[in-house]
Amino acid sequence: MELLLQILGTVVLRPYFVAFFLAYFLACSLHLGVLRAIIFAIAGYAIAWLSEFSSIHCGFPYGYYYYIEATRGRELWVLGVPFMDSMSFVFLSYASYSLALMAVSPLIRLGGIYVLENRKIRYSLSVRLLGALFFVCLDIIIDPVALKGDRWFLGLIYGYREAGAYFGIPVSNFLGWLLVGVVLIHTLQMIDRFLYRKGVKDTLGRGCSWRYLPGPLLYLGILAFNLAVTFWIGEYRLFWSGVLFVVLPLTLLIVLTQSKARKFGIAAARENHIRDFPGTAGLKAGSLIFEKR
Template identity: 45%
Template sequence: MALADTAALLWGTVVHRPYVYAFFACFLVFALHQLGPRRTLVFGVTTWLLAFGAEYSSTRNGFPFGPYRYFDETRTRELWIANVPFWDSLSFVFLSYFSLALAGALLSRPEERARGRAPGLLHPLAPLLAGVLMTLLDVVIDPVTLQGEKWFLGRIYDYPYRGFYFGVTAANFAGWFLVGAVSAWVFQRCGASLPGCRGPFRRLHPRFVPGIYAVYAGVLAFNLAVTIAIGDHALAAASAAVSALTLAALAVRLRAPRRAAGIVVCAATFAEAAACRRGISDADATGLEVL
């Protein structure tokens, strides 16, 4: 295939799947802020390769998502790699990242999050928790995706037999858990061994954790809205329950710690106040407020 043809198909993917690239743009913004360019590139490439390999394998031998097949009616309008649509495997990159970022926040102490730190990203349990958060997304995503002919997604794929959960198979959920967990584990290993990826993570903006929570909730809300729009009321009720319980549990665990009484530093000028804040931040001090 000529380079011009590939570029045209890639642009067709953007045109036909703008919602995918909107969430991917969110991934770039948050990951670059948290991980920096090199680690963002490592995470994006390794996760996409794992996701593509998993889909390529499943459509041939059923591992790890169980047997299924894609319908290639859009092959002339958007980019496909072998028998897998590019946008589908690309979606795993941002879904895996926000699952891992939330897992890292959940496994970090509130005091650490208040200081702009998220050491839980490297916690041994982070891959398992990220896999669980990925699977909870899939519980809402896959049943409505399976009905793509009823909305603007189109008929994309099908299973050779109907699964137990609104047509989705248990193997599919297990595969999502595996991809989410393995992609997080691989990122942790790359961060510990690759040049340019070692060292502490960047200090996070105070609104970073609420931001990743909002994007995760946005993925659930988007798919729930589509489910309601196509009129599948039973699935909408189930997806709403899963979304509400998941988001409520995350909100409780991520709530900001109570601010203890501290010291107020009064500065005469904005420049002096900025210098005080930088010093307090560099020292990882808490309980200080600059006016």
């Protein structure tokens, strides 16, 4: 009974967390399949919790920090770590991964926007590293504004033993996020590949031409939410720092990688996509999107 009350308390205290997690589950289920979304939620949570538990006790990988247990008994905590904090790594990493896929894969418009990914791209090292970089970009905003949680509805939940140079955040934190981001995204790639080899298909979203968009939109929604909170509490330097060091580089990076991806040829990319994901709504083998030369 107490566990149920704490879960309910988490929902009541953290409605934004619940909204983001539900958005993740919808996006990942449409994109990769329901089973992959469930397994990654469990595995991703375990990895994130272990990294946080290690850091608060050993200082690795984020540096030494501590949680303020003001809401213990009112929301779910697991051995000194808030449940919602570790679980948030799941939707943050998936959103970063899906944005990296969109950045690397060619795009077309044909009654909708299609991301012409294929399995080679899905499991690639370049997507893993780019996704981890996007993951860190989110944290450039998330951790500083969370550190000021007493000034908004998050509440003061954590602090560092020694204040860092970037709005109180040490560099070790961002290095830790980069490492954990690589591990999380690699885990998602391995889950997807393992289930594919076992014959578990990701067909739920094949009938939705827009199934690749919710993940990147989730990323932008998380970014916009945190920037909005930053502006709302009057942290204008942090807000403009986020715009300068996150929004603009992300825009430039997506433009550059997308431009590079187009050089591989839209027609070939379409055929590879159809080969790996047959039945995608709106895309038919042999249909002309761009004239072949």
